[in-house]
Amino acid sequence: MHFTRPLAKLIEEFQKFPGVGPKSAQRMAFHILSLSSENVHGLASAIVDAKDRVKHCSRCFHYSAQDPCEICASDRRDRHTICVVAEPRDLIALERTREYKGSYHVLTGLISPMEGKGPEQLSIRELIHRVDSEEVKEVILAISPTVEGDATVLYLNHLLKPLGIKVTRIAFGLPVGGDLEYADDVTLSRAMEGRREI
């Protein structure tokens, strides 16, 4: 036993973080000990505060401390377009581009029979309800081209198409700055498939 009890406990807690191994956990714990008592209490209350106050927006299911969330409550957002993403982190990535001005819908996951996750565990019913009641004109599926992503897109398209709205999916192809020679086969096939007249 190398660590004194409270330190060992803290290292153990940090090791539960994604991508944090024993060495990083130890470094994080030593960082805590090097902080002032005030800063440590600040960190602890930021953790508890985030957990207690941040919930899902009841309309788009994004993380938010208010309901509806900042994006849903904004009147500068186009409510006729809904961009559907799997997770809040995908929404954050799209927001970073500052290009999209519509609203969002977070599915809180993807259909994955392997993980026992079916459509009823996602916020799909709520999405259909929004499309029905909010005069939506276009639903953009910003969902990754993985097995689970493709299955979810198929399922959503099947439900959304009969509602008479435009359903689109974001483009897949060569990343900007990417080299054709080093692109994998599937990406190249998708890029050919998605070709556009110039």
Add this chain to the structure above:
Amino acid sequence: MHFTRPLAKLIEEFQKFPGVGPKSAQRMAFHILSLSSENVHGLASAIVDAKDRVKHCSRCFHYSAQDPCEICASDRRDRHTICVVAEPRDLIALERTREYKGSYHVLTGLISPMEGKGPEQLSIRELIHRVDSEEVKEVILAISPTVEGDATVLYLNHLLKPLGIKVTRIAFGLPVGGDLEYADDVTLSRAMEGRREI
């Protein structure tokens, strides 16, 4: 502004950790939100608890929740040998080898004029006092071969030698499993210097 207030605050707190950038901080914050409320409170109290309870051992200056620390209090440790290290993490690394059975002394840093750190900011006076009062036979300097490390070793040797005890420094050379061809010049010089009869 992409993140709701309490979440942005938490991400900001995590970014202060060593080696944690914006992406990792975001992943850590999302991990917090995915935990149960009980686990989050457990983590927060582990943080506060470690900070409040872990102090420096008054004898060897290692992190400890008790005073003297577990190592100083153990009667299976040889008190006639003191291994001097710069930081608690160095002590941890040595303890992991399970080879050394003596006691330790943590300097809490190295002499570094560049950072304005002089001998009086380290626990050097306490080390000399221990050597004087505890019948110490050998002091092992387990200090890295950096500019600061070498300066600290010179300074300590100057103080310790007149006390009539054996002062040694850990060996530097090729790491086990290391390839001579790829070793840097300084390491090779040190390895030659430290050669031993076989």
